[in-house]
Amino acid sequence: MDNQTPKPTESELEILQILWQHGPTTVRFVNEQLNQRKEVGYTTTLKIMQIMAEKGLVKRNEESRSHIYEANVNEEATQKHMLDKFLDLTFRGSASKLVMQALGNHKATRAELDEIRKLIDKMEGGAK
Known part of the structure; x- marks a missing residue:
């Protein structure tokens, strides 16, 4: 778009x-x-x-x-x-405020949290 x-x-x-x-x-x-x-x-x-x-x-x-x-x-x-x-x-423009609000208003499943961790790891250059 x-x-x-x-x-x-x-x-x-x-x-x-x-x-x-x-x-x-x-x-x-x-x-x-x-x-x-x-x-x-x-x-x-x-x-x-x-x-x-x-x-x-x-x-x-x-x-x-x-x-x-x-x-x-x-x-x-x-x-x-x-x-x-x-x-x-x-x-x-704060992505962290968006994520904190979303996680605070929604009970994230174990799978969702794992997916978020993988994304963070990938963004940090594959640590872990």
């Missing part, structure tokens, strides 16, 4: 999550997936996806009768971009 691509809204991010998980698909499929969590009208989903196409967040293939949409932004790049913005705005 470059600086030219707009940051997705919460609703757009929900749609991107579906497209990243399932790949190119129809508005109907995306709407069915959204409705598993909360009731969303088909026309609302269609309108949001049309706006996303205009913004460059998704691409629309119009070759078949049912238009197929696919994500036009990379999942990891989008996550990094949004996290960087969130970190700057919420924690004044």
